[in-house]
Amino acid sequence: MADIEEARKQFQRIDADGDGFITAAEFKSALAQGGDWHVTDTVAEAVIASRDLNGDKVLSFDEFWAYLNK
Ligand SMILES: [Ca+2]
Ligand SMILES: [Ca+2]
Secondary structure, eight states: OOOHHHHHHHHHHHOTTOSSOBOHHHHHHHHHHTTOTTOOHHHHHHHHHHHOSSSSSSBOHHHHHHHHTO
16 A cells, blocks of 8 residues: 555544554554454554654554555
């Protein structure tokens, strides 16, 4: 996926509180809503950490976008 508008929609859907950052908790509930109930806090944190470029433990849209375009 390289459509920035689609990526923004997806990002906003995951960012439940709308603060512009995706936390592990938000990522986990987004996956749970998508039917993936096997994602634990630990897994969600590991996925966030693997995409987190500046080490603040949350994903900005830039980091999300960079991940999609990897
Ligand atoms: Ca958020
Ligand atoms: Ca970050």
